[in-house]
Amino acid sequence: MDQKTEALYQFLVDHAANFTEDWLKRQKIKTGSDYSADAPSDVMKKVKEQNSNYVRLVAKSLLQTEDEMKGTISAWTSQTAADRIKSKTELTEVAWNSGVFRRVYWEYIQKFVKQTDLAITLDDVFTWEKKLNYTLDYVFETFIIVFMDILMGRLASQASLIKELSAPVITLTKEIGLLPLIGEIDTTRAKNLMESTLTQSIEARINTLILDLSGVVMVDTMVAHQIFKLMDALKLLGVQTIVTGIRPEVAQTSVQLGIDFANIKTEGNLQSVIKKMIQR
Template identity: 60%
Template structure:
């Protein structure tokens, strides 16, 4: 490392704890945020440690190639992004604090240039600006990438769970299952119900599925088509479908629309469907 860059590096590393305390003075009380002044002591201590380590990593970039810098900083941002994602710290809060971090970082470089006996030239400053700002930019770039990756994975997992819960096949016996459907059915939900119920029926090994429509307020031709397709798909995998619980007003609407359920096994209510099957057990 060139003499002046090495001296700057040592100065920043030695001042890392002081740097972090100055950075901390810009925090306020924000409930749930890791950066909040009222955060638990163990969280505040961890934040201080992570901040000081970022100071050292950015300073180290003075003697690294871009590839080396990205490798060391990227490994650290994976850890810190995971920590922030576990809390209620928003990405907006992270970027705000990073802006403070950058300003303080350059304030310490200004202090170094005023305190050192080394002859600092404009070329030195431009070189440091290029190296350090590249590293600082990569900190926020890599952090944001990791943070958003975690958030997207979490949302996808939650979405998958919601979809599964919206079409649960309940095992009544070893071979009889119940699929209660509640609310409106659009094309997207109908597709999810079909995919989910088929897979759940296969996984549970049932041979009869009771489709309870008592919670469905309206039935149109699209809904009827999806019900028929579901029954046919279940038949192809060896599962018999019994439809029950169609409301009187829904039945009237179905007749007016010319929807024909006559080719399907029907029961007026879930209780009757279960009672009839219980007799055959």
């Protein structure tokens, strides 16, 4: 092991806590941020621990092979990225702090060069530069990958939840379900509506589905086509469909567009269809 590299490693490890304090002095005040200079004490304590550990991990890369470094860094970035997502830290803020960390790191290397009795050459400095900057770049790269993977995973989960909520089949009785549609129905929502309704109807084991359109302000040929397809698919599953709540303006538009609801079982409003079913 190179004596000078070993000495630099030990210097950085020994000064990790001081490094973190110098790094923190450059933080701005930003409400709600883990990096904020006025962050709560428990948050600040955790950030200090993470940053000091980060200093040591980067220093350790001086003594590691590339594969060893990547294994060590990947484990650290996975946990840290999850923490930053949890605290709603923006990626732009992470990027800014990555730059601050790098500048402070090289300032400490400069301190080491000035303080050591070892004969540090320009070649030594450039060797360290190559290894340390590669490590720091890898940290940022893997952090972004993990950060975005977690973020996109959450967005996908939220999108799935929104999709389900946008077409909820409400069970009124063991055999009757209600699908209230609200707002505009575009091509994407219509497709999701078909998939979600069929799945929910099968799971609920209903034989009648009330399709309430009172919250739909516009029906065009595409929407009508999707509704007809949905009812045809439900029929194949043994589920009868009753359409209710068609607004006057929707009915007028349907007539103008030539949309034929003649073969569809309809009721004026939800209250009337429920009343009839209770009477049965």
